[in-house]
Amino acid sequence: MKKLKTFSVSILIFLLVLNIIVNDIHACSRIVYNGLNGYVITARSMDWESDVMSNL
Numbered sequence: 001m002k003k004l005k006t007f008s009v010s011i012l013i014f015l016l017v018l019n020i021i022v023n024d025i026h027a028c029s030r031i032v033y034n035g036l037n038g039y040v041i042t043a044r045s046m047d048w049e050s051d052v053m054s055n056l
Contacts, residue, residue: 008033009041013043016031030043030044
């Protein structure tokens with residue numbers, strides 16, 4: 001099970017990086033991974049030219 005989670009996270013990171021490279025024109029992109037037993041990972045890219053003053 002641990003190998004599956006590690007593999008899933010690795011794939012998610014790869015897809016996020018690929019999404020940023022391919023979609024560098026868009027301001028915000030999102031990737032969602034829905035895994036087993038309600039396991040959800042969401043990743044976003046926020047490529048703004050100016051500071052949006054977010055408090056994350």
